[in-house]
Amino acid sequence: MSERIIEFRDALREAMSQEMHRDPRVFLLGEEVAQYDGAYKVSRGMLEEFGPRRIIDTPISESGFAGMAIGAAMLGLRPIVEFMSWSFSLVAADPILNNAPKMLYMSGGQFGCPIVIRGNDGAGGQLGSTHSWCVEGMFSNVPGLKMAIPAFPDDAKGMLATAIRDDDPVFFLESERLLAMKGHVPEGDHYVPFGKAVVRRPGTDVTLVSFGRPVHFCLDAAEELAKEGISCEVIDGRTIRPLDIDTIVESVRKTNGCVVVDQSWSFGSPGSEVAAQVHAHCFDDLDNHVMRVHSADVPTPYAANLEQEYLPNARRIAEAVRSSLYVA
Amino acid sequence: MSSVTDPAPPAASGGRPLAERTSATPAQLHEWLRQMLLIREFEVRTMQAYQDKKIGGFCHIYIGQEAVAVGCTAAVQHADPVVTAYRDHGHALARGMDPKYCMAEMFGRIGGCAKGKGGSMHMFDKPNNLFGGHGIVGAQTPLGAGLAFAKKYQDEVIEGGVNKHVTLCFLGDGALNQGGFYEAMNLASLFDIPVIFVVENNGYSMGTSIERGTSMSHRIIAKGEGCGIKGYEIEGMDVITVYEEMKKVADTARAESRPAMVDLRTYRFKGHSMSDPRKYRTRDEEEHWETGDPITRLRDAMIGGGLIDTDGFKALNKAQKVAVREAITWAENSPEPDLSELYTDVYVEKFGPYTGTSMPQIVTDAEESR
Known part of the structure; x- marks a missing residue:
């Protein structure tokens, strides 16, 4: 590095x-x-x-x-x-x-x-x-x-x-x-190919899939959940088109669980697309349906506390993971 | 002042001897007459094919406006980019597209200029530097500024020389009321972009007359002047006038590397599209303009100047009818696109269901003939 x-x-x-x-x-x-x-x-x-x-x-x-x-x-x-x-x-x-x-x-x-x-x-x-x-x-x-x-x-x-x-x-x-x-950041030529997701944190219990800034929310949630003995694998999708579904599927087949975290609204979103594709590819591997954490389905608010609650934050991700694993 | 309520006298500039009116050679005049006859015949047959349901979707006929596409493209060089709106068959043919590719495109066949993926409103011809055919009113105006920007950038920034090109960006008078056009004019003026916004002012945006839809309709070049763009009003029913005036406009835009706006007064003899009963205008008005038919005017001028006789004209017209009939036969014999074509040309790069690109016949033929 x-x-x-x-x-x-x-x-x-x-x-x-x-x-x-x-x-x-x-x-x-x-x-x-x-x-x-x-x-x-x-x-x-x-x-x-x-x-x-x-x-x-x-x-x-x-x-x-x-x-x-x-x-x-x-x-x-x-x-x-x-x-x-x-x-x-x-x-x-x-x-x-x-x-x-x-x-x-x-x-x-x-x-x-x-x-x-x-x-x-x-x-x-x-x-x-x-x-x-x-x-x-x-x-x-x-x-x-x-x-x-x-x-x-x-x-x-x-x-x-x-x-x-x-x-x-x-x-x-x-x-x-x-x-x-x-x-x-490497000096000189540095090219990251499109359509190649990367595992940011390996884990065994559930796969978290995200893109952009919410990858950090996932890493924060994974850190918290580790304290509870839950091991999350965090995937940074990097590109939404093309979508590296193979890396996601490979992980879900290992963890048998999937939570998609997407900062866009839920209706007709990358999150819903990933969930649909995971269901199609991993139907027999999943212990629960794919869960999704999105920005709240409302116009973005101004107030700091409302905006934080609006975002797919670490707390909401952790709740989805626990629910996915039938914990809580 | 020509407008729909006050049309220009049909033969306004026809009285002077041909040699005094134009610098064009007899060969050029013959070529313009041929192109206008080709477009006219092509459009007549297009209407028939549309009624026979061989052509689908929306279809906009250029009859009446032939002098504009022919005169304007004659006034620029082949390397100069051209972009236009959806009434684009005339521009494609005037630019040099073989009518067979144009007709096959409308027939939805693989031999079409865009392999049947574009249709009537989206004619593209890379070998002839035609950058569409754009279906959304006014959408081509920022693109036109961009084409001219790119040519200037290539000439000056990459090659280190001076600008050598000018771009023709055609739009209808209806596009005068789209916001993107004003953004394009402002950028073109700010950045000294050599693009000519050629308004084919046929008096109607669909069924709305220019007086009902456009402020300052009596002097639309004021809209360009508001951006510091020189405006020109040109009578658009006479190809010699269009060529002579546009030549000056184009030469100036090229030399000064500045945009221009042209109000070309013309008239579409047919409806907005094939489904238009034209109830918004009178038969008297249509007949008035039809007496100024651009083909008749050039024919008469050439006969008067001794450049063609009646038999020669008939022979030239017949040759265009043959060419269009051949184009139709060729289009009918061109296969439908293979269903695999659904997934090509989405991305240059291959991935997922997308299988990359292959060039249409129009490009491969052009490369072979080189």
Whole structure:
């Protein structure tokens, strides 16, 4: 493991910077990415490094600049679009959902769309309902796009570098709550393949499956449950599309139990998809039905205590695990 | 000022000798006449095929607007990108798509330009730099800005030279009222993007006349001027006028690397789509515009200039009828896509049920003929 420890946000920047040095077709555009150094300082210093032709400040105009980037990708450039928040992607729904993931299909294979759209996703900052979107549930429904959601700084770098090199449109979901997280991040080239989940904590009694920030909630819950003698295996799915169902199934066949933890709403979500697939693959292996822990099925609240209760937090995960194991 | 209530005189610019009116060569004029006749015949046969249920879904006919697609594409170079909306058959043919690929696409056959996966509203032609055919009103306008941005980026940032390209982004007057268009214009102006927003102003967004749906309908280029974009009003029923004026607009946009907006006054002789009884406009209005038929105008101008005679015109028209008949036969003989095609072209990379991509015949034929 690398000796070097850096923040999640700097790992993201390293991936972009490295790929921009490698490939002149790669450029970054979005609100405040250049002169302001990024609303969350992810692109800090990149304007000086690459100049205004490749680090491009846009007006607040998500539909326009996302659509523009998609047009540029059709011609072979490889844009990185930063949405300050995925919550703002909703005004760009037509280009990002109707154009980017469908262009290859509708053109019969003639025009692909090698674009990365990245930004903050998820609640937790007391931003209220309009700014707290988890878009996993809504957007993972759409074929033609890939969806990556890193939980650790080394994956932030390795998965973003992979996303930029990918020939398909990648929706890259970052958590503002994780940007200051520090961790070992390899220097130089580092690529994490898509569709390869990773076991973050081995265990024997139940499999916890999650994506992005809630992986940390799972690890917290597993730590608590260990004190009660319950051994959880925690799987970080890393990408929702493609979904590494094989790693999940392998674990569930060992533990005979499964709790899916997903920060999107429960109805029609990655969590419900994983549960359905586990039921199909592991019907005879399960000692209980797959349980799911999601954000509460309400608009995101502002009040700190309500927001904490809203999230798929460690307490709610632990309760689901105990219930799954018929404990309590 | 041409609008649906006050149409332009049909032969407004037809009085002067041909040589004074255009810099185009006789060969160019012949080619435009051929293209317009091809589009006209193609659309007549498309309507028949639609009524015979050989074509499904939505289908929008270009008859009446031929001078716009033909004159505009003639005014740019082949390497310049073109993107348009859903009334796109004319643009595809004017760009050089073989009518057989266009017809087969509407027939839902593997020989279609998009292997039957796009349909009437989604014509794509990589060898001819046509980037669709887009079904959502106005959706192609940010894409058009992006295509022009990419060409400029390739010319200047990657190649280290100066911008050499201009992009044609067609839209209907109905798209003037979509928010994305204003975002696209603002970005194009801010970033000096050489894209021309060509408004094919046929006076109606579906059944809503421009006066009923669009503010400043008497002077829509004001909308571009609000973004600092130069606007041009061009009479769109005469291909020579379209070409001469668009040539200046395109050359300026290319040289200055600046966007432009064009209000091209035209008229669709048929309904919005195949299911439109056209109750929102009068027969008198339609007849008035039909007297300014762009094909008749070019034919008469060429006959007057001694560039073609009646027999020559008939022969040219007959050749297009033959070409379209052949296209229909070819499309009918093209197989339906294999069911395995359902799962291709979803991702470039293969995974899960998705099996990667293969190029359509339109691309492989173009590569072979190179």
